[in-house]
Amino acid sequence: MVLKYIEEYRDGTLARAIIKKIQAVSKKKLRLMEVCGTHTMSIFRHGIRSVLPEGITLLSGPGCPVCVTAQKDIDAFVEFSRIDNVIVTTFGDLIKVLGSSSSLGKEKAAGADVRIVYSVFDAINIARENKEKEVVFCGVGFETTIPTIAAGILMGIGDIPLIGDIPLIGDIPLIGDIPLSGMSLKKEYEKFDAAIKFGMDMPDMPEPKGCACGEILMGLKTPEQCGLYKKKCTPMTPVGPCMVSSEGSCAAFYRYS
Amino acid sequence: MIEEKVLLDHGSGRKVSHSMFSDLILPLFENPELSKQDDGATLDIEGTKLAFSTDSYVVDPIFFPGGNIGDLAVNGTINDISMCGANPKFISVGLIIEEGLPVKDLKKILETMAIAAKKAGVKIVTGDTKVVPKGKADKIFINTSGIGVIPPHIDVSGSNAKPGDKIIISGTIADHGIAILSSREGLKFDSEIKTDSAPLNGMVQSIIQSECDIHVLRDPTRGGLGTTLNEIALQSSVGIKIKEQSLPIRGAVQGTCELLGFDPLYIANEGKLIAFVPEKYATKVLELIHQDEFGKDAVIIGEVTKENSGKVFLKTRIGGLRVIDMLTGEQLPRIC
Numbered sequence: 195m196v197l198k199y200i201e202e203y204r205d206g207t208l209a210r211a212i213i214k215k216i217q218a219v220s221k222k223k224l225r226l227m228e229v230c231g232t233h234t235m236s237i238f239r240h241g242i243r244s245v246l247p248e249g250i251t252l253l254s255g256p257g258c259p260v261c262v263t264a265q266k267d268i269d270a271f272v273e274f275s276r277i278d279n280v281i282v283t284t285f286g287d288l289i290k291v292l293g294s295s296s297s298l299g300k301e302k303a304a305g306a307d308v309r310i311v312y313s314v315f316d317a318i319n320i321a322r323e324n325k326e327k328e329v330v331f332c333g334v335g336f337e338t339t340i341p342t343i344a345a346g347i348l349m350g351i352g353d354i355p356l357i358g359d360i361p362l363i364g365d366i367p368l369i370g371d372i373p374l375s376g377m378s379l380k381k382e383y384e385k386f387d388a389a390i391k392f393g394m395d396m397p398d399m400p401e402p403k404g405c406a407c408g409e410i411l412m413g414l415k416t417p418e419q420c421g422l423y424k425k426k427c428t429p430m431t432p433v434g435p436c437m438v439s440s441e442g443s444c445a446a447f448y449r450y451s
Numbered sequence: 452m453i454e455e456k457v458l459l460d461h462g463s464g465r466k467v468s469h470s471m472f473s474d475l476i477l478p479l480f481e482n483p484e485l486s487k488q489d490d491g492a493t494l495d496i497e498g499t500k501l502a503f504s505t506d507s508y509v510v511d512p513i514f515f516p517g518g519n520i521g522d523l524a525v526n527g528t529i530n531d532i533s534m535c536g537a538n539p540k541f542i543s544v545g546l547i548i549e550e551g552l553p554v555k556d557l558k559k560i561l562e563t564m565a566i567a568a569k570k571a572g573v574k575i576v577t578g579d580t581k582v583v584p585k586g587k588a589d590k591i592f593i594n595t596s597g598i599g600v601i602p603p604h605i606d607v608s609g610s611n612a613k614p615g616d617k618i619i620i621s622g623t624i625a626d627h628g629i630a631i632l633s634s635r636e637g638l639k640f641d642s643e644i645k646t647d648s649a650p651l652n653g654m655v656q657s658i659i660q661s662e663c664d665i666h667v668l669r670d671p672t673r674g675g676l677g678t679t680l681n682e683i684a685l686q687s688s689v690g691i692k693i694k695e696q697s698l699p700i701r702g703a704v705q706g707t708c709e710l711l712g713f714d715p716l717y718i719a720n721e722g723k724l725i726a727f728v729p730e731k732y733a734t735k736v737l738e739l740i741h742q743d744e745f746g747k748d749a750v751i752i753g754e755v756t757k758e759n760s761g762k763v764f765l766k767t768r769i770g771g772l773r774v775i776d777m778l779t780g781e782q783l784p785r786i787c
Contacts, residue, residue, distance in 0.1 A: 200705055206696065209769035232712070241771020290460070302458040307488070312711070431468060449776045 197307055213245045227413045230338075231258030231441030237436040238450035253413040255448065256416070259335035260287050260439030266396040268293035274330045275306035280341065281324060283317035284332040286310045293400045293437045298332075314346035328439075330388045340377060347386050407434035410443055415439060417447040469777070471551045488686065489533040489609050493601065500603065502535035504528060505596035513560070513590050515634045517645025520593055521560035522567035523721060526650045527672070528595040533655040534724065536607040537599030541567070544578040545594035546677050550585045559598065560591065573597070605659050606721045611666040612687035614757040621654065621740050622647065622748040623678050623699045628718035629707050630659035644703050647745075649722030654743040658726065663736050669729035671721065676777065677716035679699035679725065680763045681777040691763040693775075712757030714767075717778045727755065 215221075228234060228387045234254045237243060243252055256262050271440040272293050275282040282298060286406050289310065302308040313377070314331055321329035333343045405427070406420035416425045417436070427433040429445050436442035460467040477485065484492040490502025508524040525542065532539035544564065548557065568575050585639035626647040633642045633687055651670065658665055667687070673677035676698075684691045700715050707716045725775040728736045733751060 200702075206768040206770070213769065239767070239773060240769055241765070241767040242769070244483055244773075245769060251461075285653060299458055299460075300456065303458050345692040405784045428468070449778075450774050 223249040227253040227255040229255040229257045254443035258441035266400040275301040405434035417444040457758035459604035490534040500601040502537035504531035507594040524593040530599040533598040535599040536605040539599040542597035547592040549588040572647035609686040616727040616755040625715035627721040647722035663732035675717040690756035690759030
């Protein structure tokens with residue numbers, strides 16, 4: 195399974211030539227925002243900021259599933275994990291995200307059946323092997339993750355209830371509601387909606403005090419301009435979603451700069 | 452420690468485990484030997500310098516491409532002793548077995564352990580077996596401890612790195628972690644990637660018996676190369692600079708890491724060492740490592756700097772600079 199593109203897309207000679215050209219033509223100040231967690235990571239991993247002209251500022255927008263997940267959804271995931279006979283399946287990133295009182299990681303330590311999966315199809319397999327149990331898949335994300343989740347439902351697998359409230363750009367915590375945004379399952383697929391199945395309706399939670407995640411996601415502030423950054427808020431003790439997710443701007447800033 | 456309960460991350464070998472060690476464990480047992488925080492303790496018993504180390508193995512699955520929990524446990528302790536500059540001689544084995552483990556599996560694991568010990572020239576001289584009720588352990592857990600004598604003139608430690616030292620890695624990175632991952636339930640994928648689990652005592656002996664000065668020897672296991680370099684930078688109060696283009700990594704491993712979003716710098720190795728040596732000995736040490744069965748792909752990956760104390764930097768392929776931090780919480784538990 196040798197993927198040649200890695201070599202071709204990482205051609206150092208070519209990249210250095212392009213950087214030289216950017217340095218030569220760049221005159222005015224520019225602020226560029228990427229809205230993809232993978233891009234955020236790549237920018238840091240390859241040290242791209244350090245090779246760009248001073249006038250170019252790179253900003254990280256709302257691009258990771260965790261950053262656009264409301265705290266009340268995390269609270270719902272935690273509540274599901276506390277129900278007898280329920281297996282909660284989740285992407286690894288969500289495990290340590292703190293809701294208003296707990297995280298899936300803490301519930302797992304306390305005995306809940308929480309399992310890390312790499313796609314909805316892993317969750318479906320777990321459901322097939324555990325027919326006597328209910329399996330909930332935490333379907334966070336946006337357009338990039340939704341197609342596979344939808345495909346999972348369409349394959350008619352049956353026994354896997356899914357979290358509805360899948361936030362699209364809009365239902366973003368800390369930015370506020372954007373009308374006609376956010377995603378949930380259509381009425382005909384409601385039986386797969388775990389929130390409906392278990393009658394889960396979590397209250398909106400106030401966002402953490404002093405946290406600038408909202409402004410950071412909108413490019414109005416950099417992580418360093420947040421009063422909590424590196425003080426109260428670190429990857430080990432994250433306050434806001436941008437620090438929780440490994441792809442969040444604050445976590446990436448913390449790790450790489 | 453701020454948590455009320457132990458989390459999986461506390462055993463990851465990464466930042467959180469370090470905080471558990473320094474906040475909870477070290478204050479209670481405080482002594483000079485433990486405080487050094489090397490792979491094994493260096494002891495002085497009536498004038499003889501001994502290396503003593505222990506490690507427990509809980510890898511899941513217990514059989515994986517290229518090996519199983521048995522040779523992993525034997526090689527792991529051999530390597531920890533070797534990284535103290537000692538020649539491992541004797542090891543102990545503690546088995547914790549879950550009721551219901553097929554005897555043929557146990558036999559296979561024990562046979563592999565015997566072969567691994569023989570290959571490395573160490574004897575398994577004492578041990579213990581416990582069986583726990585079904586569900587109270589996962590198939591089998593193995594603890595190994597070992598001792599070896601450190602020659603009088605040898606002083607290798609994570610705290611000995613000096614500015615100007617060259618950093619050598621004995622081969623490709625991230626093989627073990629990716630091999631385990633590829634055989635995990637729920638994530639099975641076909642790949643030719645095998646664990647790199649191997650005894651490194653032969654390699655270490657040939658280096659320390661040469662006339663070359665060695666400052667640091669370490670095997671970058673849990674937490675990977677990135678975490679180990681950070682530990683050394685902190686222990687020695689120096690900066691470390693490595694080059695991305697020099698890092699040896701198999702194409703298939705790199706490809707898998709890309710696909711799954713893992714950084715190979717933080718993926719476990721079980722048969723690799725890093726050596727910090729003064730520049731004038733670097734070529735000779737590299738040569739010696741190349742002559743060893745498990746050191747064919749060894750290369751110099753970087754050097755120690757006076758500035759940026761406690762930090763590790765990576766010069767990227769495109770010429771950028773990136774900080775390599777100790778990783779916090781990646782979800783790859785029970786890899787060893």
